[in-house]
Amino acid sequence: MLNIADTLHRWCSEARPFALATVVDVTGSAPLPVGTSVAVDEHGNAVGSISGGCVEGAVYELCRQVLHDQGPPQRAWFGYSDDDAFAVGLTCGGELDVLVQRIDPATRPHLGAALAEVAGGRPAAVAQVVDGPDKLIGATLSILGDSWISDGSMAAGPTGQAVADRATAQLRAGRTALVWLGGDADTCPERLSVLVHVAATRPRMLIFGAVDFATALSQAGRFLGYRVTVCDARPVFATTARFPHADEVVVDWPHRYLEHTEVDSRTAVCVLTHDSKFDIPLLRQALELPVGYVGAMGSRRTHEERLRLLREAGVAQDRLARLRSPIGLDLGARMPEETAISITAEIIAHTNHGTGLPLTLGTGPIHRPGDQAVDECPAQRPLLTP
Template sequence: MLNIRDTLHGWCHEGRPFALATVIGVRGSAPLPVGTALAVDADGNAVGGISGGCVEAAVYELGRQVLADRAAPARVAFGYSDSDAFAAGLTCGGEIDILVQRVEPGAQPQLAAALDAVTAGRPSAVAHVVDGPGELVGRTLHVPDEGAHEGTLGDESEDRAVVAHARALLRAGRTALIEVDGGGGEAENSDDGTCLRKLTVLVHVQASRPRMLIFGAVDFTAALSRAGSFLGYRVTVCDARPVFATPARFPHADEVVSDWPHRYLVDTEIDARTAVCVLTHDAKFDIPLLSLALTLPVGYVGAMGSRRTHEHRVGLLREAGVSQDQLARLHSPIGLDIGARTPEETAISITSEIIAHTNRATGRPLSDGVGPIHLPVLPLPGLATAP
């Protein structure tokens, strides 16, 4: 739903009821990911989308019906239809599950609070029950990255479990489905005869921006900082030479730092989404910087240079005590082979490799592959996710 957060924020503060249609399951190739939403108000105004156009009309009509009839949340599936070319279906061949519900802003003040937070740029999650006991389907919790959550599922143990999962997903910057087993309320019997209710919860995440740390105030850095900013990264440019490390040279960077790269990296904030891009190709900067970066729990480490530079750099890193496992994390020469020559083309090459690495994709042309284009998102370690 956060793809339409600005409009929903306005509707909630106006007290305007609306129907919310949310993608809660994807199988095979589908145009948009889990969590994407379309909303319709009583005047027929629509915002967002759930399929890139294939089934919007059908979902729009269902939303208007649920809104007008004050009906219970409805779950509907759409797939490819080859028997009727005009049937509502996905031409991409995948299948999606949609939950359509009526939202009364006054009945869910925690949703308005969550939308306040995300529109203000504060990291927050919205935990949205999409399957379970009927009275809970559609209910939400607001889980900020710090402080107490807002809302309840009616059971304290379930609230704690959902909040813990939501905070883990916030740290990872990922929207995902989770399953929570808990007590409270009636439940159907499980295979072993025990009584247990199970909730499927879609956690919508608005995380802090991931960081892109670019070391080296060179011409390629200006293009890469612009591309990184476009992709939503908080971009830092760092170089030990103050004459080159100036905000005027890198207007798209969020900050420009004049410091020795390895000294800056020691003290700066990083996480598993951080991309470290070393563009200096100067050993006095690269070796201490990469020796440190390859030991840190960052998401990506890449270094620019020719193949000859790479071989020389690897030798120096080995002499500095960098292990083979650590060297295996290094993307060097940096970027994908797309024939890039200009700074702008090189920036696309580098960011393409970062995207492919982050999503564990091959980087090969889609025309060379078979099967679904969009692969399932892998679960986080230790986090129960819904199928």
């Protein structure tokens, strides 16, 4: 639902009821991920998309029906039609499981508050129960700062706390996910499937080395939604004029800056200096941190020498295995702009567990919806039936 947060925030502020259709499960090559929503208000106004056009008409009519009937949430399944590819179905071959429910902002003030945070560019999460006891289907809970607020069905007791704890964890990880939890009388008696919608702060890209390649990479990183920092110990090169696309330019020794700055599992560290007096202390520290990606520029000869020096500095082999060097995918890149695409392509593949191979050489689904799901207890996973 956070893909349409601006409009939903306005509708909530106007106390305007609406029907919300959300993708809660994906099989095969569906065009949009779990958590994507369409909403329809009482005047027939629609916002959002869940399939890139394949099933929008059918979803729209279902939303109108749910909004008019004011009944319980409904589930709908959409898949490819072998008989008629232009019938209601996904011509890309995927399958969508969609939850449609009526939202009355007056009874869920916390939802409007969460949407206001997202619309304002601040982090928030909304947990939506998609499977479990009938009384909880469609229940929502919002994470706002260090607190959580829910509608009445989860307002008290261990169930609300368990959902809030998982939603908080997903917010910290920065990823929307379908999670399964419960079945424990002490923590969460009901067995639930919960879709946690996350709007997190922008992940960080730390670029070390104020070189021409860093100029192009900072622009590519900004385009991908990263908060980009360029750091170099040389003030003549580390200037905002040279890096207009960076969110900040820092003059400091790279390892000293990395020691004191904030990083997390989504942070990408890109070392472009290929100078051992900068690289070795920086990489020695970076490889010990819980960051998502560490890459270093240089030739294969530079890489081998770098590995030798890192071993001499005491870096263990399991840490060295985290280093992406030479940095980037083999695209035949030479120019800084091409190299920036090579580097960001590797970061995307690494983050999403992609192979980096041409799709023409692969088999099976193009998208990997399973990577979005976190299963607390696979043996007790509930069935997601339409």
